[in-house]
Each structure stands twice: as C-alpha cells, then as structure tokens.
Amino acid sequence: MASKKLRRAGVSQELCERLRRHHVESCKDLLSLTPLEVMRLAGLGHRRAVALLRSVSGHCAPPVTTLLELWKPTAESFFSTSLPALDDLLRGGLPLGTITEVAGPSGCGKTQMCLMLSILATLPRSLGGLDAGVVYIDTESAFSAERLVEMAQARFPQHFSSRERVLQMAGRVHVFRELTCQDVLNRLDRLEEDIISTKAGVVILDSVASVVRKEFDTTLPGNLTTRSNLLSLEASTLKYLAHQFNIPVVLTNQITTHPGGGGSGVPGEVDSGFVTAALGNTWSHTVNTRLIVQYADAHQRQIVIAKSPVAAYAVLNYTIQKEGICLGGEYDRLPRAKGTTKATTRSQSGEARDPGPQPIRVRTGFNYNLSKPVEADGDS
Numbered sequence: 001m002a003s004k005k006l007r008r009a010g011v012s013q014e015l016c017e018r019l020r021r022h023h024v025e026s027c028k029d030l031l032s033l034t035p036l037e038v039m040r041l042a043g044l045g046h047r048r049a050v051a052l053l054r055s056v057s058g059h060c061a062p063p064v065t066t067l068l069e070l071w072k073p074t075a076e077s078f079f080s081t082s083l084p085a086l087d088d089l090l091r092g093g094l095p096l097g098t099i100t101e102v103a104g105p106s107g108c109g110k111t112q113m114c115l116m117l118s119i120l121a122t123l124p125r126s127l128g129g130l131d132a133g134v135v136y137i138d139t140e141s142a143f144s145a146e147r148l149v150e151m152a153q154a155r156f157p158q159h160f161s162s163r164e165r166v167l168q169m170a171g172r173v174h175v176f177r178e179l180t181c182q183d184v185l186n187r188l189d190r191l192e193e194d195i196i197s198t199k200a201g202v203v204i205l206d207s208v209a210s211v212v213r214k215e216f217d218t219t220l221p222g223n224l225t226t227r228s229n230l231l232s233l234e235a236s237t238l239k240y241l242a243h244q245f246n247i248p249v250v251l252t253n254q255i256t257t258h259p260g261g262g263g264s265g266v267p268g269e270v271d272s273g274f275v276t277a278a279l280g281n282t283w284s285h286t287v288n289t290r291l292i293v294q295y296a297d298a299h300q301r302q303i304v305i306a307k308s309p310v311a312a313y314a315v316l317n318y319t320i321q322k323e324g325i326c327l328g329g330e331y332d333r334l335p336r337a338k339g340t341t342k343a344t345t346r347s348q349s350g351e352a353r354d355p356g357p358q359p360i361r362v363r364t365g366f367n368y369n370l371s372k373p374v375e376a377d378g379d380s
C-alpha cells in the first residue's frame, strides 16, 4: 500500500533522510513525483532515480497469492477467542489478517470483549494466546487497567497467580487514548511503526464510532461525505496493516435503530424495527466479520454472528462475569429472520440496489436496550 513508509520499502537510510528533508516520507509521496523531481530531491542520476521509482512501486504492489498458499486451515490462521462455541462456529476464532467488528448497544460488553482479547493476545501459545503485544486505541476513555487485571486473574488464575506474569502481561498492552477524529487519524498514520515497536499481535480500536458520531452531524450538508471519506481512509489503513502483519484488527461500533412497523404476531411483543451497526452502508461492507452483541433479557446477552466469510448466521448466549465474557449452554444456528435475508432489492426505476447493512429484528419485549435512547445516524 502506498502509505507504507519508504524505509519499509527497501530504501536506504541515507536516501530516506535526504527525502524526508523534502517531506517525502511514504511510498505515495515518492510515487507522486516525476523522475526529474526524484533526481533533484534525492540527488540521483536519471537511471538510479527511475530504478528507485520502480523498486518502490514494486514494494507497494499487492503480491499475487495462490490458493495453495492461502489454503492452510490451521490454528495459525485464527485468533482463538477462548469461547469454544464461538471459535467452533468461526472455524478457529477471529481470522488473522482481517477486520472484525463487535457492534452493539451501550453497556452490552464490547469493551469487555476487547479487554478479554487483549489478555488472550499476550498469553503464551501453549495457552491458546499469540504471545504478542497489543495496540489498544481507546477513543472513549473506557479502558480500565484494574478491570483488565481482574479479568486476567479470574480467567486464568493459575497462569496469573504470580505477580511477575501479571506485570509482564500489563507491559505488553499498549494503550493509546485518542479522543478526536484527527488524533485517531494521526495514530493510524503511525500505526505501522507502533505495531513493529510493540510486537503487536492484535490491534484494537474501541470504538470506531464514538469520535466520528460525536464530530459529524450527518444532517448538515457535506458532513456525510466527509465522514465517509474519513471512515474509508481509516478502513483502508487498518485493512492494509491487518493484511501486511497478518494480525486480527478488532473494532467496536455502536448500533443505530430504524423504526419498525407493526407487531411480530407474538402476544405481548411489539416489533420495534431494526437494529444495525452504525456508520452506514459503505462502512458495513468494509468489515470482514461482524459480531453483534445484544441484550436477550434482563440477565442474558447474545452474540450474533451477523457477517462472516466462513461462518453461518448464529446466535450464542453469554453473560459477563468477573472473568469476562462467558458463554452459556447450546448455541443456535438460526436461519435469518424473515425480512432480513441478504437480498438485492429494486429501486423505483427498476435498478438493482444494495439493501444496505443487514438488520437484526429485535423485540422490545425482550430487548430493554431499546428503552435506552439510541440515536439514529441517518446514514444507512
């Protein structure tokens, strides 16, 4: 990808320094120049300037991969969530090299899931971990070190019985608090170096929606386009890094409601409409795997595998305990609810159009999350 830094594209330190003085730092910066400009800024002859452009261009070009190379369905292709039923459905866990989104209403457990995944990433491979660091980008000031340590000690009491191990784990989780869109963008710009320096095996962004929704009022003209451009930039950077380092990137997202019409037919239940992940249609297509967390009743919550290239639509019950997310009982491989199939619909002109993010039908009778106001972002 063109935002790759020049020094990661095989350019000598000395040349990088020389180009940096002219604000040429990334492959994109260099490849935007003419050979003549490269000659002048890098102090090279014509032949060497052209060779430099070719070589940098080669480093940016996506490599061709054969199916044979990709076809290694081993545990190494996945990051185990330590939740056996979820791992089972996802064929091993969260796929490496891709983006997984955890979306859901406030207080449902998205941050708890992120804290749990952070602990898992630091664990030795013998315990199902990645034996790696974590880059945790916190945009909501929701990260709690105390809760993370409590969860680690409760979930893996034997492993974290010694203080040394707890300290070792804590030292591997690198938290970056970024509270504005610009801060997040700046962080993503430096993320490649952060991943290398922290030896990160997972990147977590909790949450992608909060800063964006805070700063962009999408009812104002132009804001929706600016917001979409910003999200596309964030998504492309994260996708590139996930792929480049073959690590999972986990994002949290909020949900948005679409008013429904009519009842479900079940006595005592009122059909309140649809709940979908926020940030709109384009964003919805960006993530590779989408897990939706939602309230099932006053005690139970559910994880829904709403989108996955390898797993069928399924629902698992969970509770949040001292040790983090705990699954309960059997899980259902549910057929999609009526009206939520991934069908292509037609506009009035007869043109085929994408129906947008696939909704999950919720019932207010069980779904008290909807009694809490959820602002619509008008962006589907």
Ligand SMILES: Nc1ncnc2c1ncn2[C@@H]1O[C@H](COP(=O)(O)OP(=O)(O)OP(=O)(O)O)[C@@H](O)[C@H]1O
Pocket (backbone or CB within 6 Å): 104, 105, 106, 107, 108, 109, 110, 111, 112, 113, 140, 142, 147, 320, 321, 322
């Ligand atoms: N030590 C604990 N023991 C049991 N449950 C806990 C504990 N700590 C937090 N929880 C549960 O986790 C919930 C908060 O979850 P979390 O912070 O992950 O929400 P969230 O989905 O990230 O919400 P938001 O979108 O508002 O940030 C609490 O409401 C509580 O039910």
